[in-house]
Amino acid sequence: MIAGAWRQRFVARALPYLLIAPTLTLVLMFNVLPAFNTVNDSLYKPARGLNAAGKPPEFVGLQNFADILDDSHYMGQRFLRAFRNTLVFALATVMLAVPLGLLLALLLNRPQRLRSLWRFAVFYPALLPLIGAASIWSFIFSDSIGLANAVLRSLGLPGLNWLGDRNLVLLSVIIINIWKQAGYFMIFFLAGLQNIARELYEAAALDGAGGFQQFVWLTLPLLRRTLLFVSVISFTFAFQTVEQLQALGEGGPADSANLLLYLIFQNIAERRNWGYVNAMTLVLIAVVLVFTLGNFLLFERDERGR
Amino acid sequence: MIAIRKRMLALFMLLSLFVGAAYAQDDIVIDFYFPSATANDAEGIFQGYADRFAEENPGIRINPVFTGSYTDTRNTILTELQGGGAGPDVAVMLSIDLYSFAEEGYIAPAQAFIDSMENGEAYASDFFPALMSNGVDEDGNIWSIPFQRSTPILYYNADLLAEAGYDSPPANNAELVEIAQALTTSERHGLLVPVAGGFPIWMYQSFAIAFGRNIVDDDPTAVYFNTPEAVAAVEFLRSLGAELGVGPAGGAAWGDTPVAFLAGQAAMIYHTTGNLTRILNGADFEVGVWYLPSGPAGEDGAGYGAPTGGGNLYIFDDGSKSQAELDAIWKWVTFLSSPAIQADWGATTGYIAANASAWEAEPLASLALEHPQYLVARDQLQHAGKEFSSYATITIQGIINGTLESILTGESEDAQAAMDAAQAQIDGILADYR
The missing domain is CATH 3.40.190.10 (Periplasmic binding protein-like II)
Incomplete structure (x- = not known):
């Protein structure tokens, strides 16, 4: 009897741990352990395990971090540029793709002919594999044979060197990202919109609120959680961008469109840079972590306040 | 349920029997990694070469592995080797990859193999000098052999x-x-x-x-x-x-x-x-x-x-391979760099056949006769220089x-x-x- 009760209590206590054990093991093995390795490896120069020029790697403390933040250092130049680009890219995506997704959702939430077709057309880019879509865009942006320039020239405007002009290439990458993401975000907003009770709008209409007022005072506040969620994922997606760059000139010319994760990927090729690669990875993780954590805390507080 | 499992087991054993039979125990297997930078059917072509080689050399089997672009190939090999894996025996990589792989101690110089050949001097001097410049270190040792080259x-x-x-x-x-x-x-x-x-x-x-x-x-x-x-x-x-x-x-x-x-x-x-x-x-x-x-x-x-540009043949050995394996590897390298294969490979892909005598072999000789443009590419080699590598x-x-x-x-x-x-x-x- 006592043994049975004890067993029951044991099972009740241990069961949750047993249930998360497989996931926990995987997370430890593939996330936590590599993260610790990354911290350790970031403290060596040129790279742990490489005897460059016959010399063993040296423990250099935070020197790798100092180098990647130094504008005259070859890696620092690239890192600082990619970091700036990534911020611009992330902010542009959040500030343009998210409102566009919301606008599309509002337009396509209303009953109209061929609504499903329109929704599908807008969502379609999200279904395409990014590397393929970006390759198609590389043709569209091509200088002499591209569609974008054909349109410009037919309007009597000069063609632009979309992927060759250092001032345009980041913009080109941002355009593709917005095209790709807006339809995806629309789905979240559509779901959010359909969760808002019809009666609220009916009541507001009875009280004399027009369409714009309904949007500002009803729709937006009730979509707050969706908006926050979509903004967070769009920001973190931006930090994970690699495919477009692979298809569109590899972040060039002169890194003018290079982004953080792609820069890290590029530098894995030579082991003597792995000290820097690990340092850059930690900075990337730190930024995403701070952002996600900040949002999470805001979100939690918001929930508790209700 | 049990019956099904038994049947599956029997099937599995039967299958492994076949696999075992096809892969004779004593064969030396050479893992050959190659990239493709052209739209041609490189996999099909290499399988053809591998079959031809196997016919001429019983006891040696080539396992051609397509590894993507040059960059993919390089990363695949580095990942395998740095993770403690076996890696390839022979691989086509950029001719400029020499020093990074030599520095890591992954590759073996071809010079020792050439020196052990009866006609090593003639073999090496048949290649266009410009195409050798990236495969030779500062002391004049040959490390890699030209294979798919361009300018x-x-x-x-x-x-x-x-x-x-x-x-x-x-x-x-x-x-x-x-x-x-x-x-x-x-x-x-x-x-x-x-x-x-x-x-x-x-x-x-x-x-x-x-x-x-x-x-x-x-x-x-x-x-x-x-x-x-x-x-x-x-x-x-x-x-x-x-x-x-x-x-x-x-x-x-x-x-x-x-x-x-x-x-x-x-x-x-x-x-x-x-x-x-x-x-x-x-x-x-x-x-x-x-x-x-x-x-x-x-x-x-x-x-x-x-x-010059393009890819060379590299031999991978960290010192652990047996003489018989090394001999087999070198046979495969000399086969791929032979005038007959270079003439065929050059004519099908457009790469410059790397040795002078390949240009007298078919099908390249007739192709060059028909389209003298191919000869211009070859003749420019006398003015060509080393591709950037350090x-x-x-x-x-x-x-x-x-x-x-x-x-x-x-x-x-x-x-x-x-x-x-x-x-x-x-x-x-x-x-x-x-």
Whole structure:
């Protein structure tokens, strides 16, 4: 009897741990352990395990971090540029793709002919594999044979060197990202919109609120959680961008469109840079972590306040 | 349930029996990794070579593994080796990968194998010297064997040149500019040099060599990126788009260039010999091919020049392989670099067959007779120089590419200053090796 009760209590206590054990093991093995390795490896120069020029790697403390933040250092130049680009890219995506997704959702939430077709057309880019879509865009942006320039020239405007002009290439990458993401975000907003009770709008209409007022005072506040969620994922997606760059000139010319994760990927090729690669990875993780954590805390507080 | 399991087990055992039978125990298996940078059916071709080799060499089996692009191949091999895996026995990698793999101790020099051959001297000297330059270290030891090689050449639309009154292609930079300007219209570029898109260094080297000095020599710890010749070369290249307007400012993209040429939107282009077959087959006009024009030094032809490019055969051994395995590996390497295979590979892909006697073998000999353009690519090799390679090749190549792009796109106006800064960074890296 006592043994049975004890067993029951044991099972009740241990069961949750047993249930998360497989996931926990995987997370430890593939996330936590590599993260610790990354911290350790970031403290060596040129790279742990490489005897460059016959010399063993040296423990250099935070020197790798100092180098990647130094504008005259070859890696620092690239890192600082990619970091700036990534911020611009992330902010542009959040500030343009998210409102566009919301606008599309509002337009396509209303009953109209061929609504499903329109929704599908807008969502379609999200279904395409990014590397393929970006390759198609590389043709569209091509200088002499591209569609974008054909349109410009037919309007009597000069063609632009979309992927060759250092001032345009980041913009080109941002355009593709917005095209790709807006339809995806629309789905979240559509779901959010359909969760808002019809009666609220009916009541507001009875009280004399027009369409714009309904949007500002009803729709937006009730979509707050969706908006926050979509903004967070769009920001973190931006930090994970690699495919477009692979298809569109590899972040060039002169890194003018290079982004953080792609820069890290590029530098894995030579082991003597792995000290820097690990340092850059930690900075990337730190930024995403701070952002996600900040949002999470805001979100939690918001929930508790209700 | 149990019955099904038993049946599955029986099936599995039966299958493994077959597999076991097909893979005889005593066979030496050579893992051969290869990239493909062409649209051809490289997998099919290599399987054909492997079968042919197996017939001639009982007891040795080749396992050809397609590993993507050059970069993918390199990363695959590094990942396998650094993770403690076996890696390939033989692989095709860029000829400029030599020092990074030698530094890690992954590859074995071919020199020892050549020395052990009866006719080693003749074997090695049959390769075009320019194609050997990237496979040899500063002490003259041969590490890798040329396999799929290329150089940039000048393609010109002979019909357009003739219309404008030019019977022959430009021989030097002055003529190049003159003809390019004469053939530039609002619909057409006079000259496209593909330096946009991440990898300007290769085309740039053509100009550096033409201006009188390559940016590398035999010493893998030395780079000459801020010499007067190096600066003049990039300034000339920049002027083509920015001042002369014969091509887009900042240069053309790699993939666009042959497309524009075939569409009649470019009168002349610099591009790889690797595209020769495709361009000859795709053009509805007469395609001319000539040496890259010489630089200012070249009244006597001295300023001709192009870098070489492409992939070599590397032998992987960390010292643990048996003599029998090494012998088998070397047999496969000599098979792939034999005149017969080089002639076949060159004719099907457009790569320059790497040894002189391959050009007398079929099917290449007839092809060259039919299309003399192939011979131009071969003959330019006498003027060709070493492709950029040093210790820390990829890192330094990245610095050079970034600097060239920032000059060509107008971000760095002062070319000399930008190249001095780059040279200082490069010297900082190479100081470890000096």
